[in-house]
Structure formats: C-alpha cells, structure tokens
Amino acid sequence: MGASIRYSRNEEIYGEGEPAGYIHKVVSGAVRSCKVFSDGRRQINGFYLAGDFFGLEIGDEHSSSAESINDSEVLAVKRRALASLSARDTEAANLLIMLSGKELNRLRGHTQMLVKSAHERLASFLLEMADRLSGDSLLELPMSRQDIADYLGLTIETVSRTLVSLEASAAIEILAGRRVTLLDHSALRRMTA
Amino acid sequence: MGASIRYSRNEEIYGEGEPAGYIHKVVSGAVRSCKVFSDGRRQINGFYLAGDFFGLEIGDEHSSSAESINDSEVLAVKRRALASLSARDTEAANLLIMLSGKELNRLRGHTQMLVKSAHERLASFLLEMADRLSGDSLLELPMSRQDIADYLGLTIETVSRTLVSLEASAAIEILAGRRVTLLDHSALRRMTA
DNA sequence: CGACGCCTTGATAAATGTCAAACGTCGTGG
DNA sequence: CCACGACGTTTGACATTTATCAAGGCGTCG
Numbered sequence: 001m002g003a004s005i006r007y008s009r010n011e012e013i014y015g016e017g018e019p020a021g022y023i024h025k026v027v028s029g030a031v032r033s034c035k036v037f038s039d040g041r042r043q044i045n046g047f048y049l050a051g052d053f054f055g056l057e058i059g060d061e062h063s064s065s066a067e068s069i070n071d072s073e074v075l076a077v078k079r080r081a082l083a084s085l086s087a088r089d090t091e092a093a094n095l096l097i098m099l100s101g102k103e104l105n106r107l108r109g110h111t112q113m114l115v116k117s118a119h120e121r122l123a124s125f126l127l128e129m130a131d132r133l134s135g136d137s138l139l140e141l142p143m144s145r146q147d148i149a150d151y152l153g154l155t156i157e158t159v160s161r162t163l164v165s166l167e168a169s170a171a172i173e174i175l176a177g178r179r180v181t182l183l184d185h186s187a188l189r190r191m192t193a
Numbered sequence: 194m195g196a197s198i199r200y201s202r203n204e205e206i207y208g209e210g211e212p213a214g215y216i217h218k219v220v221s222g223a224v225r226s227c228k229v230f231s232d233g234r235r236q237i238n239g240f241y242l243a244g245d246f247f248g249l250e251i252g253d254e255h256s257s258s259a260e261s262i263n264d265s266e267v268l269a270v271k272r273r274a275l276a277s278l279s280a281r282d283t284e285a286a287n288l289l290i291m292l293s294g295k296e297l298n299r300l301r302g303h304t305q306m307l308v309k310s311a312h313e314r315l316a317s318f319l320l321e322m323a324d325r326l327s328g329d330s331l332l333e334l335p336m337s338r339q340d341i342a343d344y345l346g347l348t349i350e351t352v353s354r355t356l357v358s359l360e361a362s363a364a365i366e367i368l369a370g371r372r373v374t375l376l377d378h379s380a381l382r383r384m385t386a
Numbered sequence: 387c388g389a390c391g392c393c394t395t396g397a398t399a400a401a402t403g404t405c406a407a408a409c410g411t412c413g414t415g416g
Numbered sequence: 417c418c419a420c421g422a423c424g425t426t427t428g429a430c431a432t433t434t435a436t437c438a439a440g441g442c443g444t445c446g
C-alpha cells in the first residue's frame with residue numbers, strides 16, 4: 001500500500017500548488033511543511049517526524065510545499081485509493097477524519113504559540129519536541145535555527161538569544177550541535193502560560 | 194435535525210473542556226471561539242458567521258470556548274447522530290471530512306496572518322471579512338476592537354493605530370461605529386505579502 | 387444631561403528585528 | 417593528524433515595531 005521513497009537533506013517532496021494526489025507518511029527522518037511569501041520570508045507550518053502523516057488536503061492542490069530536513073524515508077499513499085475506499089469502507093473514512101482531527105489539533109497548538117512572547121514560544125517548542133522526539137530530556141533537534149525561527153515567526157537571532165537566555169536561567173543546557181537538554185521542565189511549562 | 198437556540202450578546206455557547214456532544218452551525222449573528230490563558234490574556238481562534246460550522250472536535254472535549262458576539266441563532270447537531278450515521282452513511286462521513294477540511298484551511302490562513310506585521314495582519318483581516326461578510330466594500334464589522342486584537346495577536350491600541358494609518362494611506366475609510374469601507378483593495382492585497 | 391462602554395491618542399518602555407562581524411563545528415583534503 | 421573552508425550559530429550595536437500606561441474623546445442610552 002503506497003510507495004516508499006527516500007529523500008536526502010533539503011529535497012522538495014512536493015511544491016505549493018501542485019496537485020495533491022497523495023498523502024504522505026514519514027517513515028524515518030524529518031519533514032517540514034512551508035510556504036514562501038512573495039517577499040522571500042518563509043513560514044514553516046509544521047514539522048513531521050517518524051510516524052506522522054502530512055500533505056493532507058481538502059482541495060486538490062497542496063497549500064504548502066514539503067521538504068525533507070534530513071535524509072528521510074517517506075511513504076506516499078494515493079489519495080484516490082483512500083477516497084474511493086472511504087466511499088464504501090467506513091474504516092478508511094474514519095481514518096481520514098482522525099487524521100484531519102490530529103492535524104487540526106496540531107495547528108491549534110501552533111496558532112497558540114504564535115500569539116505569545118519569544119520566551120514562551122521557545123519554551124513551548126522545546127516541550128513539544130521533547131514530547132514528540134523521545135519523551136527524553138536530551139533533545140537531538142533535527143532542524144536548523146532558521147527552521148525553528150520560521151516555525152515560531154521569529155528571526156534566527158531572536159531564537160539564538162532566547163535559547164541563551166533560557167540557558168542562563170538554568171531551564172535548559174545547550175550542548176554542541178543541535179543537542180539541548182531540558183533541565184527544568186516545570187519552569188518551561190510555567191513559561192508556556 | 195438539531196435544535197436551534199438563540200443567544201444574546203456575549204453569551205457562552207460552550208466552555209473549554211466541556212464535553213463536545215454537539216457540533217454547531219451559525220444560523221444568524223456571529224460567534225467567536227476563544228481560549229483564555231492563565232494570565233488572563235485571551236486568544237480568539239476564529240470568528241464564525243451565518244452558515245459557518247464551529248465546535249468541531251476530534252476528542253470528546255471542546256478545546257476552546259465559544260461565545261456569541263451579537264444576538265445570534267445557533268443550530269446544535271448531536272455528534273453521535275452524525276458519527277453513527279457516518280458508520281453506515283458515507284454522505285455523513287464525507288460531510289465531516291469536508292467540514293474538518295474547511296476548518297483546516299481557515300486555521301492555516303489564520304496561522305499565516307500571525308507571523309506578519311501589524312499592517313499585514315489588519316489588511317488580511319479586512320479582506321477576509323469583506324469576503325465573508327458580503328463581498329461588498331462596505332463592512333459592518335460585528336466584533337469589537339478588542340476581539341480583533343485578540344484574533345490578530347495584537348493590542349487594541351495597535352489595532353486602532355494601524356487602522357488609522359491604513360486610513361491615512363487611503364486604503365480604507367473608517368466610518369462611525371464599526372463600519373469600514375475598503376477603498377483600495379489592491380493596496381490591501383499587496384500588503385498581505 | 388450624565389454615565390457608561392468603547393475607541394483613540396499621546397508619551398514612554400520593552401521586545402524584537404536588522405545589519406555586521408566573530409565564532410564554532412564539522413567535514414574534507416593535504 | 418592538522419589546516420582549511422563552508423556553513424550554521426552566536427554576539428554586538430543600533431533601529432524599528434509593538435506594548436504599556438495614562439488620559440481624553442465620542443456615541444449611546446438611560
């Protein structure tokens with residue numbers, strides 16, 4: 001059911017406006033979904049990790065593009081297959097409903113982050129990633145600072161400075177590369193507001 | 194199918210965390226869906242006008258509360274009715290899929306506004322409202338400045354000042370009360386970025 | 387008229403963005 | 417193994433945007 005495709009770092013999986021013939025599932029690696037505005041600014045709508053579905057559309061075009069963040073393996077499932085299946089099979093229909101529901105909740109969470117301060121956005125982001133990556137306190141972030149900035153609606157400099165400030169307050173520790181340790185979960189949760 | 198209920202200005206239709214036994218449809222009037230944070234700040238997730246569905250949940254609790262903005266009439270449809278219907282009837286299942294899809298797209302648009310500047314947010318907001326209220330250039334906004342501010346993630350003062358500035362640039366005209374005329378659609382669209 | 391709610395305006399502070407440069411890390415090739 | 421280069425990240429000085437606090441105006445309804 002569906003074909004598995006490998007992508008290397010920063011490859012486009014599909015582009016904005018392309019026909020949305022498939023829905024996708026991350027098998028391994030990480031994917032970002034994004035939109036580029038006319039003036040070059042970029043917004044990242046979501047990060048998708050192993051097990052996550054993405055590219056769900058109601059219309060017949062993709063409303064965002066999707067790119068691999070790292071070397072990744074992605075499963076593509078033909079939408080028509082699901083749609084015609086759901087015409088008879090309630091199982092498939094319910095799967096679609098559940099997937100849209102998950103995406104809805106994810107988006108609601110994202111929207112909530114965007115109305116808060118830089119500190120709150122980073123705290124929420126780190127907690128979300130800790131939750132999704134492993135549940136562990138040691139995070140190995142797959143994405144760059146620029147990706148984080150575009151996801152949170154901040155500049156890369158603000159992301160960097162805010163992380164340093166969180167480290168100064170002993171809430172986290174920034175290790176080499178993209179590794180971060182969450183030292184004080186409750187402090188971070190408190191910042192979430 | 195479902196009961197129609199009347200609400201007067203600023204009445205709660207359902208609260209955050211309450212069991213989501215019904216999905217709702219605005220018959221007339223206007224509704225806002227919102228969340229109040231622990232520190233008192235409020236986020237408005239969406240405005241719903243005549244014909245719009247709201248209160249769609251995947252879990253069994255409402256993730257936001259909903260309140261009437263004006264005197265409104267709201268239809269409540271039992272969720273179980275739809276769910277059990279969709280177990281047999283593909284019609285109902287497809288309705289649910291379509292509704293989630295619409296809500297998804299609305300949320301994506303909202304998320305996009307939130308990463309932009311105050312001018313861009315107001316321009317997008319006004320165009321969205323023009324589109325949804327009548328398609329006409331003369332808007333009769335149902336919501337207060339505070340509602341707009343909480344929807345756009347700005348303060349009421351910034352909303353007010355930004356509107357004045359848009360008027361100064363001849364893009365809009367602010368009339369008495371909550372009436373606004375869009376004078377230069379293309380200028381507004383350009384600001385949308 | 388007066389009171390209330392809502393909106394605007396002004397002065398100032400705080401948060402975030404911008405531009406520029408330095409620094410680290412990591413992979414590559416000598 | 418070390419030196420180098422490319423890329424991503426941090427830091428600094430400064431500009432801009434937005435928030436905050438406080439006051440004033442304006443419409444509406446008793």
